[in-house]
Amino acid sequence: MTNHPSPEDIELIQRIKQRDQNALVEIHGRYRNLVYNMAMQVLKNASSSEEVTQDIFFQVWRWPEKWDPEKGRFTSWLLTVTRYTAIDRLRRENRQPPLSPHSLDHLAEFLAKKSPFEDVRRDNGRLLRALIKELPKEQRDIIMLAYFRGMTHTEIAEQTHLPMGTVKSRIRLGLQKLKEAWFEAMEQPSTEPE
Amino acid sequence: MSTKRNTPFNSSSPNGVNCAQLRELIPAYSIGATDPQETALVESMLEYCPDAAAELTDYLVLADEFLYIVPPTRETHPPLDVPMPKLPPVKPTHEPAKIAQAPIILKNRPNNGRLWVIAAAAAITLVLFGGINFYWFDQVTQLQGDQQAMATQLATAQVAMLPINAGEVHHRDLLPNQEVNVSTNAHATMIWNSAREVGSLYVTGLPPLTADKTYQLWIVRDGESVSLGVFRVDDTGTGTLVFESPEPIEDFQHIGVSEEPNTGSPVPTTPHLVIGNI
Numbered sequence: 001m002t003n004h005p006s007p008e009d010i011e012l013i014q015r016i017k018q019r020d021q022n023a024l025v026e027i028h029g030r031y032r033n034l035v036y037n038m039a040m041q042v043l044k045n046a047s048s049s050e051e052v053t054q055d056i057f058f059q060v061w062r063w064p065e066k067w068d069p070e071k072g073r074f075t076s077w078l079l080t081v082t083r084y085t086a087i088d089r090l091r092r093e094n095r096q097p098p099l100s101p102h103s104l105d106h107l108a109e110f111l112a113k114k115s116p117f118e119d120v121r122r123d124n125g126r127l128l129r130a131l132i133k134e135l136p137k138e139q140r141d142i143i144m145l146a147y148f149r150g151m152t153h154t155e156i157a158e159q160t161h162l163p164m165g166t167v168k169s170r171i172r173l174g175l176q177k178l179k180e181a182w183f184e185a186m187e188q189p190s191t192e193p194e
Numbered sequence: 195m196s197t198k199r200n201t202p203f204n205s206s207s208p209n210g211v212n213c214a215q216l217r218e219l220i221p222a223y224s225i226g227a228t229d230p231q232e233t234a235l236v237e238s239m240l241e242y243c244p245d246a247a248a249e250l251t252d253y254l255v256l257a258d259e260f261l262y263i264v265p266p267t268r269e270t271h272p273p274l275d276v277p278m279p280k281l282p283p284v285k286p287t288h289e290p291a292k293i294a295q296a297p298i299i300l301k302n303r304p305n306n307g308r309l310w311v312i313a314a315a316a317a318i319t320l321v322l323f324g325g326i327n328f329y330w331f332d333q334v335t336q337l338q339g340d341q342q343a344m345a346t347q348l349a350t351a352q353v354a355m356l357p358i359n360a361g362e363v364h365h366r367d368l369l370p371n372q373e374v375n376v377s378t379n380a381h382a383t384m385i386w387n388s389a390r391e392v393g394s395l396y397v398t399g400l401p402p403l404t405a406d407k408t409y410q411l412w413i414v415r416d417g418e419s420v421s422l423g424v425f426r427v428d429d430t431g432t433g434t435l436v437f438e439s440p441e442p443i444e445d446f447q448h449i450g451v452s453e454e455p456n457t458g459s460p461v462p463t464t465p466h467l468v469i470g471n472i
Contacts, residue, residue, distance in 0.1 A: 125262035146227035175221035
């Protein structure tokens, strides 16, 4: 796990702080698909995801100082902001993407896909996808709803018509298993379960 | 590294806070799935339950990794992101050297007249191949350059569109000022969002400047000019400026771009090269 920010990102943000628009062009070219993919995962709508992507990079331009390299990688910050922005938008639009068995299966389907990252995060992402895939489906689906739709215990219970206690226990048990498996795998990096 | 903890599940902190209840909520809290009252509970009790706080650290590491499992719903765009195709190792300038060796080999067989014909044909073929290789090498290199330039321009244009995300959007074209000597291809488009007073300028056809000069965008009202920022153009004459206007742009009458000293100028020192009305 490398949480050190890359020197390239630090330099680009530094240049953006100095209002160098070429740096914005560069960072936009480098990460726009990453941001779009995260927005799309939440919103399930191409034009909304495009708008969120534009908004995120505009935020980077206006407030580059909001990313603190001491607190982690630029991509983690960028994706976190994207996720929250997309979830906020979903709430503002007062809609939820269709919650059909197909859409939940689709969430599982992507767990088998390759990640778009070229650094160590790609391997970590692949590892985590494999571990999530091993969770019982009912736990996996609820965790994905919570994470990518930004839904709370109550909202998930309402949406899925499951008792609140069931929702809570599925999230807790699923994440407990995932955490244990994750740190166990991190201690043995050569045994990637895929 | 995961922290192993042996705190009993029903443990309480010395001040009576129920840490077991807190620990049950930690996983959901780490991914933002707790309801508002649960979130408040976690945040108020965390300082009294150090084991739960340490456990939360592990869960937050895991939550951070969740960011990276997103699938590529949009693949990279070919013009921008596909690496340039690798060229075969064609070095046409080396071909003539090979051709020059042919007569030396033939010296060993001076009586075979046909060999001269074959050698000549081979030499001509090699020269032709060399020429064709050189031609295509040049073409491919040129196309690569064009592709790179287009990709850069596209990325630049995409960035120029960033401010128009929401609110009321306006756009004006800036055309060459007939009173100055500027290319008729010079053109600029200014887009702004009046709800946020932010916008962008996308310029094409302006001549690249020396390092001690820059272009500056102005809005003009009754002879008073307000700067919206400075920018440069690339070798193709393309440039962008993303700006925030200190005053409502609709309160002004004209837009113009002038050539100014490197750091910009408080007032225009040269005539506008491209101009437009608001």
